Amino acid sequence: MKEILKIGLDSVAPVPMHTDYNSAVFEGFEVDLMQEIASQLNLELHYEISLWKNILEKLYKGQLDMICSAVTMTTSRQRILEFSTPYLQFRLCAVVNRGTSVYNLSNFDHKTIGIRIATEAENYIMGKFPSHNMVHANRNDELYDLLLRGEIDVLIDDSPIAGGFLKKHPDLQIGMFLPQTHSQYAIAMKKGDTILRQRINEVLKHLKGNGFYHQIYKKWFNQIEL
Missing domain, CATH: 3.40.190.10 (Periplasmic binding protein-like II)
Structure with a gap:
């Protein structure tokens, strides 16, 4: 049995x-x-x-x-x-609309950041950018829709999951992998x-x-x- x-x-x-x-x-x-x-x-x-x-x-x-x-x-x-x-093994990454430049953490200034609730991505971003404007969501797909509509400037996700979403949304791209996030x-x-x-x-x-x-x-x- x-x-x-x-x-x-x-x-x-x-x-x-x-x-x-x-x-x-x-x-x-x-x-x-x-x-x-x-x-x-x-x-x-x-x-x-x-x-x-x-x-x-x-x-x-x-x-x-x-x-x-x-x-x-x-x-x-x-x-x-x-x-x-x-x-x-994976890393956290910043997903942006294609053509948007995000090369280092200073590029996050004055940007609205989307993050999923209760994730390591949220912990990282809250620690690095406590005063930034953020959108917290229960669902990743909500964040990708907000990014496509221009209601947020960048979203943070695990690289494997971001890769899955990018296959569905060719207008999006990974702007950068976040430093010291090997997980x-x-x-x-x-x-x-x-x-x-x-x-x-x-x-x-x-x-x-x-x-x-x-x-x-x-x-x-x-x-x-x-």
């Missing part, structure tokens, strides 16, 4: 990490990764959708067993959650779930050794600059 795990997913699909679970086709890098992990460990995955601002709290409270949905591994989060070995995605689990973490880490190591990881990395990030 398979062990059932409740897996948290961001309700705003961070393509190419994963698409909308309720769409006609549920796919993405993390979907492929978790399906193979589940197969190797004889797990049955039950996905649950949540707004990003609530998802980590649900895991902390034990309402979820795991989150594999573009979770940045940070020192503060490691104090309250368990994390697998990281499975993707990692990892699978988040409840604090104390060390046996599950160890099992997952062993599978991740195996998948990198047998070529599966490289195969899905190339499939989903071939044309995305991370």
Whole structure:
């Protein structure tokens, strides 16, 4: 009998990490990764959708067993959650309308910045530019629409997710990658779930050794600059 795990997913699909679970086709890098992990460990995955601002709290409270949905591994989060070995390196980037010049942080002066609530992008921008005009939103797609309409000047996003949106919106571009924002995605689990973490880490190591990881990395990030 398979062990059932409740897996948290961001309700705003961070393509190419994963698409909308309720769409006609549920796919993405993390979907492929978790399906193979589940197969190797004889797990049955039950996905649950949540707004990003609530998802980590649900895991902390034990309402979820795991989150594999573009979770940045940070020192503060490691104090309250368990994390697998990281499975993707990325950076924060500034997305602008094509033709807009953003080369360094001084170019952010007098610009309205869009950021998503409860993200590391929000923490970074609030720390760097506490007095700037900002628009905070629950959904990434809201920010991209605002940028296309000219209601914000720049938005900050994780580079893999920005790459997914840029494929849909050719009028947008990455203006710059933000300094000192090299980060990692990892699978988040409840604090104390060390046996599950160890099992997952062993599978991740195996998948990198047998070529599966490289195969899905190339499939989903071939044309995305991370």
